[in-house]
Amino acid sequence: MPRIAGAVPRMLGRFSILQLRFPEPAMVEFAKYADDLSRDRNPYHHHQDMKFALAYKMNQSLDTVLRGSEVSTQERDDARYLLQTMERMRDGLEEPAVLIINGFPVDSKESLLSTPSDPTGYDPDKKEDRGKEGFVTECAMLAFNTAIHQDVVTNPNVQGGLFTHHLSPRKGMSGVASNAGAGFFPVHIEGTHLPTEEMVDGLTLTALKNSRSPTIYVPIMMIEQKLREELGERFDMLLEPRFKFVAGVAYNTNSDSGVIEPMIYTDDKGNIVRWRMNANLDKVSPADPKDKEAGEVIVKVAEVLESLKQEVVLQYGDFLRINNATGAAHSRAPIHPQDSNPNDPTNNRHLLRQQTMRSDPERQSQDPKSDGISVQSAEGISIDQPTQSK
Numbered sequence: 001m002p003r004i005a006g007a008v009p010r011m012l013g014r015f016s017i018l019q020l021r022f023p024e025p026a027m028v029e030f031a032k033y034a035d036d037l038s039r040d041r042n043p044y045h046h047h048q049d050m051k052f053a054l055a056y057k058m059n060q061s062l063d064t065v066l067r068g069s070e071v072s073t074q075e076r077d078d079a080r081y082l083l084q085t086m087e088r089m090r091d092g093l094e095e096p097a098v099l100i101i102n103g104f105p106v107d108s109k110e111s112l113l114s115t116p117s118d119p120t121g122y123d124p125d126k127k128e129d130r131g132k133e134g135f136v137t138e139c140a141m142l143a144f145n146t147a148i149h150q151d152v153v154t155n156p157n158v159q160g161g162l163f164t165h166h167l168s169p170r171k172g173m174s175g176v177a178s179n180a181g182a183g184f185f186p187v188h189i190e191g192t193h194l195p196t197e198e199m200v201d202g203l204t205l206t207a208l209k210n211s212r213s214p215t216i217y218v219p220i221m222m223i224e225q226k227l228r229e230e231l232g233e234r235f236d237m238l239l240e241p242r243f244k245f246v247a248g249v250a251y252n253t254n255s256d257s258g259v260i261e262p263m264i265y266t267d268d269k270g271n272i273v274r275w276r277m278n279a280n281l282d283k284v285s286p287a288d289p290k291d292k293e294a295g296e297v298i299v300k301v302a303e304v305l306e307s308l309k310q311e312v313v314l315q316y317g318d319f320l321r322i323n324n325a326t327g328a329a330h331s332r333a334p335i336h337p338q339d340s341n342p343n344d345p346t347n348n349r350h351l352l353r354q355q356t357m358r359s360d361p362e363r364q365s366q367d368p369k370s371d372g373i374s375v376q377s378a379e380g381i382s383i384d385q386p387t388q389s390k
Ligand SMILES: [Fe+2]
Pocket: 188, 189, 190, 330, 384, 385
């Protein structure tokens, strides 16, 4: 990636929410390339082979706009901000709590299909089942995440190990809180029931057909500030392994499994390097059932998480990345009826795509924040939303 000088990304608010735009000429060029490439190779099966070519093409498309003469000043600035941010994220110099990119390359609206009649499967080889003709969205997410040195995390327990998850309510499951249902999720960090080395570092979403349903995030800076106020001296309890986190009944694995861990991890210098929090009280309890103080802290944390919710309604072509380690907790509001209307075959599917990511080893070795904590395990799992077993 080229070095970009002299541009300052736009920060929204005080909490490191960064909003950028993917310039349209680069979007068009990348989408065409991804569409052509994925005609021969299905990225659900070949993403490891395709990711570097895709990342290179995304950078090249943006660089062409940056250096082009036939583009507007705005488009050139957008390319510059985006390239600079990707470069800084890749080098571990910048980690926006929440990053939003408008105008991200996605499949054309014409290629979106209506909800399949089979509510159980997600077969990426069947376009009816994946909900669209092609793979531009998957390719674009893979390109961006690879460019910032993140590796996609797959899990056989979640949607049969698909590298991109489909978040959309399925027929007959609208009351369920899962990535196949429309129900409400409490605020959480992704993967609280997993061993630390298997938790994900980045959670990325792309909207294809969403008009009203909010995605919720809670910046950790806000959480930390409020928890320090509310807990006082008991804040330090969060650093102690006094909490048991379990997967919850909806996860397609052994729900007895779980971990006993702290909610906050620090490095040698006392800097916080990872959080583990869940407002879903089915998923966290005191490690010692008699530890009343830990129970009180768990309830207070859940109250704080739910009290600080901020919403964004992702629309067609919006990409969102959450820094899952130190950036933000997240959840989803119930899906709006307009986004799951069974009477409208072209608008009956809330189409978000999700990839969960982990920092790759090369990046980790450069990242001073990663001292004392291993996030390199390649095997393992990602996501605390339940699966559709096939
Ligand atoms: Fe989640």
